Amino acid sequence: MDTLLRSVFHCMVHEHDPRLVVIAGLVCLIGIFASLATAQHAAREVGASRTRWAAVAVIASGCTAWTTHFIILLAFRPGLPSAFDPLLTGLSLICAITGIAAGIFVAVGGRRKTDHFIAGVIVGTGVAALHYVGQFAYLVQGKVEWDPRLVVLSLAISLPLFGLGLLSAADRNRQIRMLALPILLLAITLLHFCGMAALRFSHDPSYSFPAGAVSPAGITPIVFAVAGALISLAVAGWRFEVEARRRLRRDRSRLRALADMALEGLIICEDDAIVTVNSTMEAMTGHDAATLTAMQASALLPGLDIANLPDREEREARLLAANGQLIPVRALRRQVELGQRVQAVIAVRDQRERLRTEAAMRALVFKDPLTGMANRTRFFELLAMHTKSKRETEQSFAVLMIDLDRFKLINDTYGHAVGDVILCEVAHRMRGALRRGDIIARLGGDEFAVLALAVENFADAEALAARIIDAVSAQPYLDAGRPLFLGASIGLKWTQDNSEKPDDLLRHADLALYAAKEEGRGRTRRFDARLEERLRESHAIEEGLRVAIAKGQLELHYQPLVDARTGRIVSAEALVRWRHPERGLIPPAEFIKIAEETGLIVPLGEWVLHTACREAASWPGQVKVAVNLSPVQFREPSLVSAVMSAMGAAKLSPERLDLEITEGVLLGDEQQTLDTLTKFSAWGVRITMDDFGTGYSSLSYLRKFPFSTVKIDRSFVQQLPHDAESVALVRAIISMTSALGMATTIEGVETAEQFRFAVAEGCTSIQGYYIGRPTDGAEFGRLVKRGAIIAA
Ligand code: C2E
Numbered sequence: 001m002d003t004l005l006r007s008v009f010h011c012m013v014h015e016h017d018p019r020l021v022v023i024a025g026l027v028c029l030i031g032i033f034a035s036l037a038t039a040q041h042a043a044r045e046v047g048a049s050r051t052r053w054a055a056v057a058v059i060a061s062g063c064t065a066w067t068t069h070f071i072i073l074l075a076f077r078p079g080l081p082s083a084f085d086p087l088l089t090g091l092s093l094i095c096a097i098t099g100i101a102a103g104i105f106v107a108v109g110g111r112r113k114t115d116h117f118i119a120g121v122i123v124g125t126g127v128a129a130l131h132y133v134g135q136f137a138y139l140v141q142g143k144v145e146w147d148p149r150l151v152v153l154s155l156a157i158s159l160p161l162f163g164l165g166l167l168s169a170a171d172r173n174r175q176i177r178m179l180a181l182p183i184l185l186l187a188i189t190l191l192h193f194c195g196m197a198a199l200r201f202s203h204d205p206s207y208s209f210p211a212g213a214v215s216p217a218g219i220t221p222i223v224f225a226v227a228g229a230l231i232s233l234a235v236a237g238w239r240f241e242v243e244a245r246r247r248l249r250r251d252r253s254r255l256r257a258l259a260d261m262a263l264e265g266l267i268i269c270e271d272d273a274i275v276t277v278n279s280t281m282e283a284m285t286g287h288d289a290a291t292l293t294a295m296q297a298s299a300l301l302p303g304l305d306i307a308n309l310p311d312r313e314e315r316e317a318r319l320l321a322a323n324g325q326l327i328p329v330r331a332l333r334r335q336v337e338l339g340q341r342v343q344a345v346i347a348v349r350d351q352r353e354r355l356r357t358e359a360a361m362r363a364l365v366f367k368d369p370l371t372g373m374a375n376r377t378r379f380f381e382l383l384a385m386h387t388k389s390k391r392e393t394e395q396s397f398a399v400l401m402i403d404l405d406r407f408k409l410i411n412d413t414y415g416h417a418v419g420d421v422i423l424c425e426v427a428h429r430m431r432g433a434l435r436r437g438d439i440i441a442r443l444g445g446d447e448f449a450v451l452a453l454a455v456e457n458f459a460d461a462e463a464l465a466a467r468i469i470d471a472v473s474a475q476p477y478l479d480a481g482r483p484l485f486l487g488a489s490i491g492l493k494w495t496q497d498n499s500e501k502p503d504d505l506l507r508h509a510d511l512a513l514y515a516a517k518e519e520g521r522g523r524t525r526r527f528d529a530r531l532e533e534r535l536r537e538s539h540a541i542e543e544g545l546r547v548a549i550a551k552g553q554l555e556l557h558y559q560p561l562v563d564a565r566t567g568r569i570v571s572a573e574a575l576v577r578w579r580h581p582e583r584g585l586i587p588p589a590e591f592i593k594i595a596e597e598t599g600l601i602v603p604l605g606e607w608v609l610h611t612a613c614r615e616a617a618s619w620p621g622q623v624k625v626a627v628n629l630s631p632v633q634f635r636e637p638s639l640v641s642a643v644m645s646a647m648g649a650a651k652l653s654p655e656r657l658d659l660e661i662t663e664g665v666l667l668g669d670e671q672q673t674l675d676t677l678t679k680f681s682a683w684g685v686r687i688t689m690d691d692f693g694t695g696y697s698s699l700s701y702l703r704k705f706p707f708s709t710v711k712i713d714r715s716f717v718q719q720l721p722h723d724a725e726s727v728a729l730v731r732a733i734i735s736m737t738s739a740l741g742m743a744t745t746i747e748g749v750e751t752a753e754q755f756r757f758a759v760a761e762g763c764t765s766i767q768g769y770y771i772g773r774p775t776d777g778a779e780f781g782r783l784v785k786r787g788a789i790i791a792a
Pocket residue numbers: 559574575576587588589592605608628629630660690691714747748749750767768769770774
């Protein structure tokens with residue numbers, strides 16, 4: 001090996017004319033530049049022009065190899081006369097061109113690294129063929145001997161180097177690409193000098209050159225003509241390059257001008273290097289353009305895999321600002337061709353404003369604006385989230401539904417502004433009663449809800465409810481120094497099973513709240529099996545009631561009202577009953593409320609109106625009929641037409657119809673109720689305030705609405721005439737109503753004593769079991785037609 005290397009070294013240093021070797025090197029470099037420049041130009045062109053320039057590039061590279069080789073051959077001084085075989089000389093050029101063309105073909109078609117390596121080996125083979133065919137074209141006057149070891153060595157070293165050369169030329173990393181040229185030069189050098197060192201000549205004066213052989217002096221102009229052509233090609237290629245650069249600069253500056261108008265930040269980059277940015281980008285990051293173009297795109301958008309970002313698909317990302325802040329952005333990448341170079345434009349949209357608006361919108365959607373608490377939507381969401389949670393500590397919890405007692409009255413009496421201030425104070429006090437982590441929401445109006453997590457048992461839940469009620473009601477609220485009192489009722493659902501549906505939880509708590517209010521307000525009622533049972537029953541009643549209305553299972557009973565002075569029947573109250581096929585006669589107490597909750601009261605009420613008017617029309621002319629109307633019916637705009645059509649169908653004059661309403665009606669939409677009642681009384685229909693004394697019994701209601709009669713509630717009559725308080729109350733009501741010019745009816749009169757008391761106190765009419773129990777329509781009809789005087 002040592003001797004081999006020594007002979008290669010000897011060949012390089014002593015057997016070559018160094019000046020020509022340098023020229024060969026220069027020509028080689030210029031040729032490579034010319035080939036690359038034309039190849040790049042081909043890449044920028046399209047169609048036939050592209051193919052032409054690609055061919056020029058391949059031929060140029062073949063010529064480069066060929067001229068380099070032959071200049072070095074001319075530099076070779078074996079010390080013997082030499083000549084060139086023209087045919088083989090031409091063939092060597094063809095070998096170089098085909099080898100390089102084939103190699104490039106494989107390289108362009110291939111994607112994998114092995115493809116590029118193989119392409120390099122093919123190019124190397126072409127160059128080696130050029131070398132050895134060229135060697136055979138080189139004739140000397142003497143005997144030629146080959147050292148096969150050096151031939152093998154030349155191939156064994158140079159071919160892999162050619163492979164490596166192309167491999168690095170195709171690499172994405174710029175630094176590795178820069179290695180391609182020295183590697184290829186090394187491959188060529190080693191191939192050449194090993195190949196040359198393999199030759200041994202011994203002089204043989206008897207040898208004469210074949211006819212047609214060209215002397216070195218003859219081939220020199222050809223070689224230098226080709227070298228000249230390469231030089232002019234290099235100049236042309238250089239000019240192409242300059243032109244392309246100019247175009248790229250122009251395109252970029254045009255694009256930058258355009259990009260500066262964009263609201264989005266734009267980055268143009270080549271691979272990872274940032275080439276240009278727009279002014280929005282500068283403003284967004286706080287960096288100037290110079291700093292940005294010195295950065296890598298991947299550093300500016302950390303965590304975003306820019307190279308593998310699909311074209312035109314937006315991605316969430318973070319943009320690194322000058323102050324170190326990470327700005328939330330959306331990034332979009334698009335491949336563009338700029339100055340015929342493939343570059344990526346990355347559009348970056350600032351998301352801060354959008355996120356801020358979204359957060360504000362969320363707050364708006366989920367927050368009760370008055371109290372700042374969560375609203376119904378949010379509460380439901382939190383409840384749903386919680387019921388999905390699998391954490392063991394959260395499996396027993398409570399849902400509390402809170403309703404303020406008498407709040408409506410405060411709102412109506414003092415106005416909404418005062419109501420709002422008090423609601424805020426209530427919210428504040430309730431918050432104070434909660435434990436850490438409890439969630440409170442205002443569901444609407446004066447309704448609140450609490451989700452209390454990790455509540456071990458019922459007792460704890462009830463203690464929390466008691467604290468809330470206490471917080472709300474213990475101290476008065478002050479309105480301009482005047483104390484106002486408020487209470488709260490709570491429905492409580494406690495569970496150990498967080499797989500219950502949020503809907504059910506709320507419904508159960510609501511049901512318990514309903515029961516709490518029914519039981520007298522200001523208290524907590526828990527949801528339990530009994531309520532559940534009641535719920536089931538009410539479902540059954542609801543179903544049955546639908547059938548009852550459709551199948552005519554309802555009937556009306558009539559209870560007489562007599563004139564306090566004459567004892568004659570002046571009116572009858574229509575009271576509905578349900579004749580159940582199995583259960584017999586069901587009193588209204590069992591189904592009216594459910595009918596109200598389900599809306600069935602509307603068709604039921606219409607039936608009552610029609611039936612009562614029809615039956616009353618057959619009674620003697622002076623006897624009126626009283627019909628009870630539910631608050632729910634007043635919410636229906638159809639009520640007016642229903643009353644009208646009932647009277648019309650029965651041909652009952654409006655003066656004979658009396659509508660009984662309770663305070664519940666007045667708690668709804670006041671203006672609408674007033675309009676409706678005013679219409680009725682304008683027709684001549686009488687309106688009675690029923691159950692007077694049980695509710696808020698506000699005097700202002702009596703003045704505001706067109707009542708003709710006030711009916712004193714049964715509960716005050718029971719204690720008469722011995723209970724002093726009841727006596728005083730009934731007296732007060734009678735004097736008050738007569739002062740307002742209204743009639744007074746007293747209901748629930750069961751004894752002669754009570755009857756006498758009512759007469760003595762000046763009641764207008766009297767109703768009760770003492771006078772008569774409700775009877776069915778047929779019987780009442782007979783009674784009233786006899787014109788009986790019931791009591792006197
Ligand atoms: P209400 O309007 O207060 O009707 C009077 C109730 O008192 C009737 O009960 C009647 O039977 C009962 N009553 C009458 N005199 C006496 C008495 O001397 N002593 C006692 N202890 N009770 C007496 P009823 O028929 O069970 O009706 C109960 C409630 O159902 C009614 O109370 C009314 O609010 C409602 N209701 C009845 N029919 C209808 C209807 O057609 N529509 C609507 N919306 N509600 C109705």
